[in-house]
Amino acid sequence: MNDNVMISVSELQKFFGDIKAVNGISFEVKKGEVFGLLGPNGAGKTTTIKLLLGLLEPNQGDIRIMGLNPETEEVQIKSRVGYVSEEPLIFKSLTPKNLFNFIASIRSLEAEETSKRAQEYLESLGALEYYEQLVATLSHGNKQKIQIISAILHDPDLLIMDEPLAGLDAKSVKVVKEVLDIHIENGGAVLFSTHIMEIAEDLCDRIAIMNRGKLVGIGTMEELRQQADRLGANLEDVFLRLTEQDISVNEIVKKLRKSFNERN
Numbered sequence: 001m002n003d004n005v006m007i008s009v010s011e012l013q014k015f016f017g018d019i020k021a022v023n024g025i026s027f028e029v030k031k032g033e034v035f036g037l038l039g040p041n042g043a044g045k046t047t048t049i050k051l052l053l054g055l056l057e058p059n060q061g062d063i064r065i066m067g068l069n070p071e072t073e074e075v076q077i078k079s080r081v082g083y084v085s086e087e088p089l090i091f092k093s094l095t096p097k098n099l100f101n102f103i104a105s106i107r108s109l110e111a112e113e114t115s116k117r118a119q120e121y122l123e124s125l126g127a128l129e130y131y132e133q134l135v136a137t138l139s140h141g142n143k144q145k146i147q148i149i150s151a152i153l154h155d156p157d158l159l160i161m162d163e164p165l166a167g168l169d170a171k172s173v174k175v176v177k178e179v180l181d182i183h184i185e186n187g188g189a190v191l192f193s194t195h196i197m198e199i200a201e202d203l204c205d206r207i208a209i210m211n212r213g214k215l216v217g218i219g220t221m222e223e224l225r226q227q228a229d230r231l232g233a234n235l236e237d238v239f240l241r242l243t244e245q246d247i248s249v250n251e252i253v254k255k256l257r258k259s260f261n262e263r264n
């Protein structure tokens, strides 16, 4: 096993009854890489991420996270991975302070040092004032900041994040980008899903585009442009082409305009 391979997925399948949420995808993420997972709503991104973490069992296929098998070595994987889930925080009746202390204790981190770092992150994300406020009372974006900090407190080797930047304000996005940069500079790797094309184009070394459970494109921006036959295009155009939505968007817009004009 190559030490540089952080995530290896081969012919992965996950079905929910008749729904082929993930239908035979393969890819690798290497050390030092920021890897973006893109796709329309329902494409299978969250299902893929949950499979990587051992939160769902695949119907078929093979997954290795730093050489470990999520189905049998979930605990070892969790100690080396930071995970930001798509769902909001579940520990609503805790304050960030309680939550970070709890994380320090379950991950056997030094309490004082961890609390200092957590507060430093909070401050850099403009949320230190909420340190002792119940998570339930925080705004969506501030809850998201707490989730991100919770995922990085133990200095994981790999970050797996499901739409981590959704709902964050512009300054926080910048700060999180820096945090990811530092993580990568120190030999880490990141896989994250996003719907924000500019962020994917800006942050990712390689991007996988899913559609209806399958990979319809994978590679660097340049490779994706070639796969979409859209040389010089931006990621949005490439994305719409590869997910076969480019024609339908134009048709939808035309139809909406026509029916609006008919009403008025």
Ligand SMILES: Nc1ncnc2c1ncn2[C@@H]1O[C@H](COP(=O)(O)OP(=O)(O)OP(=O)(O)O)[C@@H](O)[C@H]1O
Pocket: 016, 019, 020, 021, 039, 040, 041, 042, 043, 044, 045, 046, 047, 048, 086
């Ligand atoms: N627990 C479940 N039971 C049944 N179907 C499910 C379940 N989880 C996901 N699905 C279905 O699997 C497909 C993929 O869902 P998934 O949540 O992975 O998509 P996604 O790419 O993350 O979408 P979004 O961009 O909206 O977050 C969808 O058709 C979804 O309805």
Ligand SMILES: [Mg+2]
Pocket: 045, 046, 047, 086, 162
């Ligand atoms: Mg999702």
